[in-house]
Amino acid sequence: MNYEKYYPIVYKQLYYLVGNNELAEDLTQEVFIKYYNSKEQIEFLGAWLSKVAANIAFNYLRGEKRRIKREENILEEVNNIFSIEDEIFRSEQIKEVRKILVNIPDKQRVCLILKFSGYSYEEIHNATNIPLNNIGQFIARGKQKFVKLYKKEGEINVL
Incomplete structure (x- = not known):
């Protein structure tokens, strides 16, 4: 296996796609794990590794985008809950002030x-x-x- 030959190429491709050193290293390992677990005969190894690397990177980025969106939705829900609680508290304070003003x-x-x-x-x-x-x-x-x-x-x- 030409691990030493292809590792820097795959890593560099992934680093350009994800922009993070540690993440690129993790994804590069994922690419090589897929290669080792592959049962098919691979004719053009460099092209195959490049395609798998791109797919893994794009899957990660899509998943990350969904994760961020989910977190934003949760944060928005939490803010809405606090807004409702704040409004209830404010409403209670207004009632109390009016009661005293009378x-x-x-x-x-x-x-x-x-x-x-x-x-x-x-x-x-x-x-x-x-x-x-x-x-x-x-x-x-x-x-x-x-x-x-x-x-x-x-x-x-x-x-």
Whole structure:
């Protein structure tokens, strides 16, 4: 057998096809194992080894492409699961916040909601007719009340 003669040729072909040294070595061994297990009489050994090497490389690359696609699909499913869980958690938080906001006095609640929605004191004043000088006070008191109720709600959920 001309193993020493053909090994570098087959290896080089596989290396060009798969672009990885260790993988090319493994696939080269696979080619020679196929040759040793072959029962047929091979007339043009170099051409036969080259054809088998190409087939093995293309089979590997197709399999690798499918494996990557499967992993991407699994990752996408996992992300969707976490997205659903995040959405449920977010929804629960919104319900909890709304439940607490109902228990805050009207002016404090309105000022708090508008402020955390990005409105300036001037815009809150224009929207609510609450004196401009009082808006900061309503927001501060609303925050205090919210935090107090939120902590109380957390204690209830823990028990």
